[in-house]
Amino acid sequence: MWTSDLTFMMLEGVRDTLLMTLLSTFFGYLLGLPWGIVLAVTDKTGIRPNAVVYKALDVLANILRSVPFLILLILVMPLTRAIVGKTTGSAATIVPLTIAAAPFIGRMIESSIKEVDHGVVEAAQSMGADTFTIIWKVLLVEARTSILVGVTIAIGTILGYSAMAGVVGGGGLGDIAMRYGYYRYETLIMIVSVVLLVVLVQIFQTLGMRLSVKLDKRK
Amino acid sequence: MAEMIEVRDLSKTFETDDGKVEALQHITLSIQAGDIYGIIGMSGAGKSTLVRCLNFLERPTSGTVEIEGKDLGAMTEAQLRATRREISMIFQHFNLLMQKNVIDNICFPLVIGGMKKKDAKRRAQELLEIVELSDKALAYPSQLSGGQKQRVAIARALAANPKILLCDEATSALDPRTTQSILQLLKEINQKYGITIVIITHEMSVVREICSHVAIIGDGHLVEQGRVSDIFAHPKTAEAKELILKGSGTDRRTLENQQREMMKGKCCIRIVFSVNSSFEPVIANMVLKFGQPINILRADTKNVEGIARGEMILSLPDDLKIQTQMKAYLTERGLAVEEVNGYVDE
Numbered sequence: 001m002w003t004s005d006l007t008f009m010m011l012e013g014v015r016d017t018l019l020m021t022l023l024s025t026f027f028g029y030l031l032g033l034p035w036g037i038v039l040a041v042t043d044k045t046g047i048r049p050n051a052v053v054y055k056a057l058d059v060l061a062n063i064l065r066s067v068p069f070l071i072l073l074i075l076v077m078p079l080t081r082a083i084v085g086k087t088t089g090s091a092a093t094i095v096p097l098t099i100a101a102a103p104f105i106g107r108m109i110e111s112s113i114k115e116v117d118h119g120v121v122e123a124a125q126s127m128g129a130d131t132f133t134i135i136w137k138v139l140l141v142e143a144r145t146s147i148l149v150g151v152t153i154a155i156g157t158i159l160g161y162s163a164m165a166g167v168v169g170g171g172g173l174g175d176i177a178m179r180y181g182y183y184r185y186e187t188l189i190m191i192v193s194v195v196l197l198v199v200l201v202q203i204f205q206t207l208g209m210r211l212s213v214k215l216d217k218r219k
Numbered sequence: 220m221a222e223m224i225e226v227r228d229l230s231k232t233f234e235t236d237d238g239k240v241e242a243l244q245h246i247t248l249s250i251q252a253g254d255i256y257g258i259i260g261m262s263g264a265g266k267s268t269l270v271r272c273l274n275f276l277e278r279p280t281s282g283t284v285e286i287e288g289k290d291l292g293a294m295t296e297a298q299l300r301a302t303r304r305e306i307s308m309i310f311q312h313f314n315l316l317m318q319k320n321v322i323d324n325i326c327f328p329l330v331i332g333g334m335k336k337k338d339a340k341r342r343a344q345e346l347l348e349i350v351e352l353s354d355k356a357l358a359y360p361s362q363l364s365g366g367q368k369q370r371v372a373i374a375r376a377l378a379a380n381p382k383i384l385l386c387d388e389a390t391s392a393l394d395p396r397t398t399q400s401i402l403q404l405l406k407e408i409n410q411k412y413g414i415t416i417v418i419i420t421h422e423m424s425v426v427r428e429i430c431s432h433v434a435i436i437g438d439g440h441l442v443e444q445g446r447v448s449d450i451f452a453h454p455k456t457a458e459a460k461e462l463i464l465k466g467s468g469t470d471r472r473t474l475e476n477q478q479r480e481m482m483k484g485k486c487c488i489r490i491v492f493s494v495n496s497s498f499e500p501v502i503a504n505m506v507l508k509f510g511q512p513i514n515i516l517r518a519d520t521k522n523v524e525g526i527a528r529g530e531m532i533l534s535l536p537d538d539l540k541i542q543t544q545m546k547a548y549l550t551e552r553g554l555a556v557e558e559v560n561g562y563v564d565e
Contacts, residue, residue, distance in 0.1 A: 119314035122314065123308065124327075125276055126307070126385075128300040128302075128331060142316060215318075
């Protein structure tokens with residue numbers, strides 16, 4: 001039977017999932033935004049080509065992106081313990097989530113920036129703008145819509161990863177689905193967890209897309 | 220008049236996957252302060268590369284570019300950026316910030332230059348009045364027509380009080396009427412503010428309309444340069460002749476093709492009238508004198524540097540002796556005479 005205890009547990013699950021997702025997205029962008037900017041700028045078609053820097057960040061992104069998340073989760077446990085003090089629970093999941101999200105976010109930022117019309121960059125250069133100004137006032141402004149779509153995708157993906165962390169006791173809705181649904185065959189709890197996850201992704205997707213359309217001045 | 224832009228022995232080579240491409244070779248030209256200087260050539264001739272060398276958006280492989288006597292190649296990055304603020308540029312596709320409104324686009328070079336936002340806005344409003352777009356201050360570029368976008372780009376280019384305005388095919392994406400109004404605006408800017416203007420184009424009509432001087436670029440080389448009126452009356456090279464004959468605009472291409480058909484196998488000459496020669500009925504007198512009919516294939520007046528110039532293409536009688544005499548007769552009366560057969564037959 002469904003009890004108020006279960007309702008409370010589900011609400012806690014939603015809270016933990018939200019916290020994990022949003023904090024990981026935040027830290028992910030803290031690393032991924034500069035990562036993607038440097039990738040776009042140092043590429044051979046960028047405004048400051050630098051083959052060495054580009055290659056280093058390019059290879060690192062590829063390596064991190066090719067490790068399956070579940071394995072990365074276990075691989076970085078020593079680091080997680082060093083930062084958070086433990087390897088289970090929501091707070092501990094933020095560390096591997098951030099590490100998995102950063103290169104993925106970096107790639108999305110890189111591609112968003114590369115979509116910016118080269119002519120506008122050339123115009124800024126002809127006005128005597130320096131590299132920092134071009135990045136800050138031209139590239140990021142013109143790529144704004146595309147970057148926001150990226151944020152929406154990132155949140156959805158990270159939310160999915162956070163549920164995966166439930167396998168190793170990560171906390172949140174994924175953890176609940178794992179413990180009750182898988183180990184105890186409580187199908188109802190499993191289904192409720194999944195529905196809640198779907199609803200959360202829907203909400204972020206809708207909000208993100210609305211915001212990016214609203215901020216797009218191209219039409 | 221002072222030298223504004225001095226280009227010496229400039230060459231530019233691009234390294235591509237298919238090997239080296241020599242875009243420009245040994246270009247030397249000088250542009251005086253206050254000139255409207257046209258650089259004309261077919262597409263792929265290298266003129267866009269040349270204009271980008273004038274503000275070092277492209278670094279020349281060899282040779283120098285001096286702006287008011289200062290060598291761009293010897294400058295540090297910071298000095299170069301400071302110099303670029305005095306050399307504005309407008310583009311074929313306008314290159315406005317699509318996510319910023321008109322006023323913020325115009326403020327952009329001022330903010331880069333360190334002006335306070337409030338002062339920049341005031342200056343932007345003034346500029347919008349000059350380009351007659353005050354009512355569009357808060358519109359976004361996507362809401363404007365091509366001509367309006369180019370006006371915004373011109374306002375943006377003028378914002379930082381530049382000494383030089385580079386125009387890279389600035390009217391090529393516009394219809395003929397809009398082109399006219401943009402050219403008129405550029406002319407006004409040149410006269411009112413004394414800004415030196417360099418115009419890159421593939422259309423002779425643009426050069427004829429507003430340029431005082433022209434350089435003709437063909438296949439990476441500078442083939443001819445001088446005053447527009449001189450080159451228009453006495454084109455020396457095949458490239459110059461071709462551009463002048465083509466210069467009537469695309470809408471007349473069919474007519475020109477028909478003329479070429481008629482010119483085949485005939486002795487044809489192109490004559491240019493200057494102001495004083497327009498008074499005497501030269502052609503009529505010539506026909507009376509020789510008692511031989513001539514065929515006028517084309518007659519036109521063109522506005523060259525504000526002076527009406529007559530241009531005619533005549534098909535002469537087949538008799539070689541009379542042809543020679545007729546040419547001499549016209550030359551005696553101060554007309555520029557030039558055979559156009561060779562060009563037509565190619």
